[in-house]
Amino acid sequence: MQIVASPVYNLCPEKWNSIIPNNHKTFFFKILLILNFFANSTLISAYSFSTSYSMPLLQTLSSGPLKVAVIGSGNWGSVIGKIVASNAKTSYIFDENVRIWVYEELIEGKKLTEIFNQKHENVKYLPGVPLPENLTAHSSLKDTIRDANLLVFVIPHQFLKSTCETIKAFNFNFTNTKAISLVKGLYIDNNNNPKLSSELISEILGLDCSVLSGANVAKDVAKEEFSEATIGFDDKESADVWQQLFDKPYFKITGVPDISGVEVCGALKNVIALAAGFCDGMDMGSNTKAAIIRQGFEELRLFSTLFYNGTLEDTFFDSAGIADTITTCFGGRNLRCAAEFVKSKGTKSWSQIESEFLNGQKLQGTLTCYDLFKIITSKSLEQLFPLFTVTYKIAYEGMSSDELINEFKVKKLRRIKSYDDCTLCVLPAIFKDKKKENGINYPKCNS
Amino acid sequence: MQIVASPVYNLCPEKWNSIIPNNHKTFFFKILLILNFFANSTLISAYSFSTSYSMPLLQTLSSGPLKVAVIGSGNWGSVIGKIVASNAKTSYIFDENVRIWVYEELIEGKKLTEIFNQKHENVKYLPGVPLPENLTAHSSLKDTIRDANLLVFVIPHQFLKSTCETIKAFNFNFTNTKAISLVKGLYIDNNNNPKLSSELISEILGLDCSVLSGANVAKDVAKEEFSEATIGFDDKESADVWQQLFDKPYFKITGVPDISGVEVCGALKNVIALAAGFCDGMDMGSNTKAAIIRQGFEELRLFSTLFYNGTLEDTFFDSAGIADTITTCFGGRNLRCAAEFVKSKGTKSWSQIESEFLNGQKLQGTLTCYDLFKIITSKSLEQLFPLFTVTYKIAYEGMSSDELINEFKVKKLRRIKSYDDCTLCVLPAIFKDKKKENGINYPKCNS
Numbered sequence: 001m002q003i004v005a006s007p008v009y010n011l012c013p014e015k016w017n018s019i020i021p022n023n024h025k026t027f028f029f030k031i032l033l034i035l036n037f038f039a040n041s042t043l044i045s046a047y048s049f050s051t052s053y054s055m056p057l058l059q060t061l062s063s064g065p066l067k068v069a070v071i072g073s074g075n076w077g078s079v080i081g082k083i084v085a086s087n088a089k090t091s092y093i094f095d096e097n098v099r100i101w102v103y104e105e106l107i108e109g110k111k112l113t114e115i116f117n118q119k120h121e122n123v124k125y126l127p128g129v130p131l132p133e134n135l136t137a138h139s140s141l142k143d144t145i146r147d148a149n150l151l152v153f154v155i156p157h158q159f160l161k162s163t164c165e166t167i168k169a170f171n172f173n174f175t176n177t178k179a180i181s182l183v184k185g186l187y188i189d190n191n192n193n194p195k196l197s198s199e200l201i202s203e204i205l206g207l208d209c210s211v212l213s214g215a216n217v218a219k220d221v222a223k224e225e226f227s228e229a230t231i232g233f234d235d236k237e238s239a240d241v242w243q244q245l246f247d248k249p250y251f252k253i254t255g256v257p258d259i260s261g262v263e264v265c266g267a268l269k270n271v272i273a274l275a276a277g278f279c280d281g282m283d284m285g286s287n288t289k290a291a292i293i294r295q296g297f298e299e300l301r302l303f304s305t306l307f308y309n310g311t312l313e314d315t316f317f318d319s320a321g322i323a324d325t326i327t328t329c330f331g332g333r334n335l336r337c338a339a340e341f342v343k344s345k346g347t348k349s350w351s352q353i354e355s356e357f358l359n360g361q362k363l364q365g366t367l368t369c370y371d372l373f374k375i376i377t378s379k380s381l382e383q384l385f386p387l388f389t390v391t392y393k394i395a396y397e398g399m400s401s402d403e404l405i406n407e408f409k410v411k412k413l414r415r416i417k418s419y420d421d422c423t424l425c426v427l428p429a430i431f432k433d434k435k436k437e438n439g440i441n442y443p444k445c446n447s
Numbered sequence: 448m449q450i451v452a453s454p455v456y457n458l459c460p461e462k463w464n465s466i467i468p469n470n471h472k473t474f475f476f477k478i479l480l481i482l483n484f485f486a487n488s489t490l491i492s493a494y495s496f497s498t499s500y501s502m503p504l505l506q507t508l509s510s511g512p513l514k515v516a517v518i519g520s521g522n523w524g525s526v527i528g529k530i531v532a533s534n535a536k537t538s539y540i541f542d543e544n545v546r547i548w549v550y551e552e553l554i555e556g557k558k559l560t561e562i563f564n565q566k567h568e569n570v571k572y573l574p575g576v577p578l579p580e581n582l583t584a585h586s587s588l589k590d591t592i593r594d595a596n597l598l599v600f601v602i603p604h605q606f607l608k609s610t611c612e613t614i615k616a617f618n619f620n621f622t623n624t625k626a627i628s629l630v631k632g633l634y635i636d637n638n639n640n641p642k643l644s645s646e647l648i649s650e651i652l653g654l655d656c657s658v659l660s661g662a663n664v665a666k667d668v669a670k671e672e673f674s675e676a677t678i679g680f681d682d683k684e685s686a687d688v689w690q691q692l693f694d695k696p697y698f699k700i701t702g703v704p705d706i707s708g709v710e711v712c713g714a715l716k717n718v719i720a721l722a723a724g725f726c727d728g729m730d731m732g733s734n735t736k737a738a739i740i741r742q743g744f745e746e747l748r749l750f751s752t753l754f755y756n757g758t759l760e761d762t763f764f765d766s767a768g769i770a771d772t773i774t775t776c777f778g779g780r781n782l783r784c785a786a787e788f789v790k791s792k793g794t795k796s797w798s799q800i801e802s803e804f805l806n807g808q809k810l811q812g813t814l815t816c817y818d819l820f821k822i823i824t825s826k827s828l829e830q831l832f833p834l835f836t837v838t839y840k841i842a843y844e845g846m847s848s849d850e851l852i853n854e855f856k857v858k859k860l861r862r863i864k865s866y867d868d869c870t871l872c873v874l875p876a877i878f879k880d881k882k883k884e885n886g887i888n889y890p891k892c893n894s
Contacts, residue, residue, distance in 0.1 A: 215737035226852045227734030228741065231863075239863045249856045252738075255863035286774045287674030290662035291699075294675065294770035301764060305872040306882055313760040313870040317748060322769055323741035327733045330777060381881065405673045409696045416678075416686045416702035421875040423760040425752040428868040434828065435753055 057237050060149055060176040066093055068245065069148035070100040071163065072155035073116075073137065076218045078126035080154050080182060080246075083221075085135035087245055094245065096134050099148070104139035113137040129222045142170055149177055150245065153201060157185030157364065160197055164204040178238050179207040180231070185364060186267040186371050192378035194307055194371075196263040198232075210238050211259050212246065213266035214319035215327040224250040230320035231255040232262030254318055260308035261315035268303060268388075269325040270365035271372060272296030275391045276329035277338025278401045288405065293329050295387045295408065297322070302384060303372075313423055333358055334365035342394075342401045350395070369395055504684050507596055507623040513540055515692065516595035517547040518610065519602035519629075520563075520584065523665045525573035527601050527629060530668075531692055532582035540691055543581050546595070551586035560584040576669045589617050596623055597692065600648060604632030604811065607644055611651040625685050626654040627678070632811060633714040633818050639825035641754055641818075643710040645679075657685050658706050659693065660713035661766035662774040671697040677767035678702040679709030701765055707755035708762035715750060715835075716772040717812035718819060719743030722838045723776035724785025725848050735852065740776050742834045742855065744769070749831060750819075760870055780805055781812035789841075789848045797842070816842055 060066065068088055070081045081100045088094035102113050107124060115123055116137035120130060138144040145151060145167065155163060160183050179201050187195040198209040214229030221227055229246065231253055233239035239255040247253040256262065275296055279289040297316070304311040315321055329335060337353045344353075350366050373392035376382060382389045390407045393399035427435055507513065515535055517528045528547045535541035549560050554571060562570055563584035567577060585591040592598060592614065602610060607630050626648050634642040645656040661676030668674055676693065678700055680686035686702040694700040703709065722743055726736040744763070751758040762768055776782060784800045791800075797813050820839035823829055829836045837854045840846040874882055 215734050215741070217732065217734050220732040220734045223732075225732045225735050226738060226856050228738045233863075236863065236865070243860055243863060247860055249858050252855065252857075252861055254861045256869065257864065257866045258869070285664065285667040285670075285672045286778050287662050287664050287667045288672050290770040290774045291673060291675045291766065293773060294662070294764070294766060297769065298764055301872065302874075302878075305874050306878060310866075311872040312866075313872055314864060314868070317741070317745055317763070319738065319741060322744065323737040326740060326773060327737040331733050379881075379884065384878075384881070408699060409673050410699075411696055413690055413694055414699060414701045416680075416683065416690060417704065417761060417875075418683070419704045419757075419759075421761070421873075422703065422705070423870060423873040425748065425758040425760055426868075426870040427752050431749075431753060431831070434826075434831070437826065 056176075057241065061093070063176075065095040066149040066241070067095045067147055068098045068150045068152065069145045070098065070135075070152045070154060071141070071144065072153065073100050073102040073122060074125050074154075074156070076182065076216070077154040078122040078129070078131065079218050079222045080152060081135050082129065082131050083248055083251055084152065084245055085132040087248065089132060089134050091244060093241070094150075098132075098135050099138050099144045100135055101141050101144040102137040102139055111139070113139045126218075126222060141166060145170075145172070150241070151177060151179040151207070152182065153179060153197070154182040157183055157187075157197070157367070158362075160200055161187075161204070164201055168204055174205060174207055177207060178241065179205065179209040180238075180242050181209055181211045181263075182213070184213065184266040184270070186368050186375075188371050188374060192375055194264075194303075194375055196260060196267075198259050198263060208235055208238055209259075210234065210242055211262050211266070212242070212253075213262050213324065215323035217327065217332070221251060224248075226250050226252075228252045228254065228319035228323065230262055230315070230318040232259040232315070232320070233257055234259055256312055256315045256318055258310060258312040258315045261304050261311045262318075262320045264300060264304040264308070264311075265315065265320045265324060267368050268296075268300040268372065269328045270334045270363075271369045271388060271391060272300065272325055273328040273332060273334035274338040274365045274369060274395060275387055275404060277335040278342050278391070278394060278404050280335065281339035281342025282401055282404075284405070289329075291408070292387065292404065293325065297325055299385045299387050300325075303388075306381075306384075313425075334363055337363055338365070338395075346398065366395055503623075504688065508540070510623075512542040513596040513688070514542045514594055515545045515597045515599065516592045517545065517582075517599045517601060518588070518591065519600065520547050520549040520569060521572050521601070521603070523629065523663070524601040525569040525576070525578065526665050526669045527599060527693075528582050529576065529578050530695055530698055531599065532579040534692055534695065536579060536581050538691060540688070541597075545579075545582050546585050546591045547582055548588050548591040549584040549586060558586070560586045573665075573669060588613060592617075592619070596625065597688070598624060598626040598654070599629065600626060600644070601629040604630055604634075604644070604814070605809075607647055608634075608651070611648055615651055621652060621654055624654060625688065626652065626656040627685075627689050628656055628658045628710075629660070631660065631713040631717070633815050633822075635818050635821060639822055641711075641750075641822055643707060643714075645706050645710060655682055655685055656706075657681070657689055658709050658713075659689070659700075660709050660771065662770035663766075664774065664778070668698060671695075673697050673699075675699045675701065675766035675770065677709055677762070677765040679706040679762070679767070680704055681706055703759055703762050703765055705757060705759040705762045708751050708758045709765075709767045711747060711751040711755070711758075712762065712767045712771060714815050715743075715747040715819065716775045717781045717810075718816045718835060718838060719747065719772055720775040720779060720781035721785040721812045721816060721842060722834055722851060724782040725789050725838070725841060725851050727782065728786035728789025729848055729851075731852070736776075738855070739834065739851065740772065744772055746832045746834050747772075750835075753828075753831075760872075781810055784810055785812070785842075793845065813842055 068084055070084060085098040088098050089096050102116060105112050107115060112124055120133055181197040181201055183197040189195045198211050201207055201209040210231055210233040212229055212231050216227055216229055231239050231242050233255055243253045243255060272293060275292050276289055279292050301316055337357050340353050354360060354363055369392050372388055376385050386407055390403055394401050515531055517531060532545040535545050536543050549563060552559050554562060559571055567580055628644040628648055630644040636642045645658050648654060648656040657678055657680040659676055659678050663674055663676055678686055678689050680702055690700045719740060722739050723736055726739050748763055784804050787800050801807060801810055816839050819835055823832050833854055837850055841848050
């Protein structure tokens, strides 16, 4: 739904900077919030009214606008830096100066950070895309995040833990700091339980950590093609702030109170994409590929519900859910490499395919598939995750790709679901009147 | 999930016909049911055990095996005839002779029904696919359905009402008859409320009517490529019978107790495919197309929940839900014609495109879009269905296709969902123990 108005945003904050003197900013902000509350008295508006800043954020804001640090500057990190810096420039809530941590390297003898700050472009990882001038690159992680109120983690999965530990050693005071993770992937703890990137960040740094995930091919978001993303949050105030920071007309943000659901989607969709790629490699028709994706998504949903409390159906219908899975299963590196893996009929290893297709970068899907299988087998859950299991065996145990289909092409009948096994759709309260007006009491089983 | 065993099926019924004398069949059947009950005593098996025939069916079976009639013999009807006849031949439950109603026409001076019954092929609508010899074509609707216990409706949407009224006029006794509808599309009643094909059949003929829908491109199912379909049912016994009739290793059937949900998916996915086709016609990237499909699916879900009681989330995760929507949005006639409509920039009408691409056959998506918009506007629900509304305006009111994206590419923030707006995922009871063993109480909001 998008019948939603953020009153603060609509008032064109870019204009205030010139109008309002700095020391009046916080006072003005409070007045606006009060005004907004009264402005939103109609039913639809009340439904739309999402911005309820509680004291902690206002307290932080009393000392000035919120400072943002982006940790990571690869392809996606640079795009996110662009979005965040563009919003910070025009929003009263955020400090205009956004810092981004760049792993220092030399490009034709010159430091990447220097090129970045002179040309306002990440020539290595996002060439050709102009970045806002208020986004500055720093090679020191410590300098990047010093005093930051909002930490945006967007680094490769395998570096997250060590980066968090480095940050912890800085001994910064994080009382007024929140984090968000854009890191995709799954970790395993010592008991072979899944661990999510937000868990890792929360545990090591003691931060409230939201997550952002969605159907976002980086280069297309960089070109400002329309796309969407989902924020999974624990605390409503965090979601509101992150939405203000990330939302652009071409990058629409929704929020669901389901961190683990959003993260499980972001990690496991890559395993589904491997299976979909196997289908492509075998030249399967659309019925078959759709069935495999559906089975994968059902296992993803079961995984989230089984391992985490409070998984929401709404998460799966959001951008992080079906939309991202669709994008990943009809394009993207996991799909292409998996198709090549099958076509090569065992003559090419994953690392060979990675070096041919990805310049040696690692595939996320195969790593996640490996860890996922470890979790599944350690708990003897293979029966509940037949697609994930067979995908692992094809990817790692030399099983023929035909088994992907044979696993399901069986005589055994599937279970007919009873009403008690199923989840009833819930209408948000605001729609209840519409339902009373228009609901049809048919058929019997549905009454 | 497919950890499911139908005990009856597994016992290879094709062998019984030769072993068991006819008059002992019903007795044998009862004994088998009792044996099955005891055979399924382990936890997973108990979960799998779905076949619980209550008295009415057994009563009908006392008089002999169930007689099947397929009403309709187009592309999909012929494929369904093939499946049904193949299962009827080997199952003890069904009469071997399956009748299919063929609208009589002359092919090179010879009657289509005669060619059908001689060549065992529908040379007009499914050429090249051998059909079982126990599937016989009849030009008389009355002869086709006489004495039938199971009526399979698989005719074009626009002929359903008149066909039902013709059948009603036969004045047959339908006490022991059940129906299933494979008809896709939406009807409107006099109050501009949606009406589904199963409603129409139930109302006119007073029959219990289930539905079947799924990601099924007919020609690929005909080639026995692996696919899946969903039965929406009211009465569990019906679902069990229909599953026995339709399930093949290459055509796996699941069931959900949600007739209206399954039908709404089957109808509205074609409207989403129009919007997806508009994206293709504008050469939009995958982020954008995924966002449009997601928005469409969310509106589909809202439509079902708003207009019908008891809509289940499980329906949307089944073949009739996301799988069928994916297939339809990445292939198929609605997608292709909608892309052509946009590319022609208003120079081609829908009927011109239909004649070029479909030999003059009507598109389902445009018809459904038209009716859907009538329902939406008559109830002033445009705000709740922005994608359906803009899709209609592009298709019928000359609106520029750019508006499809502009509608969503806005500054207004979307609503952050609260926990109360969302639907919690429910684990079937059988998984509860697994959950206790493996559930992780993270994060806070999810506990």
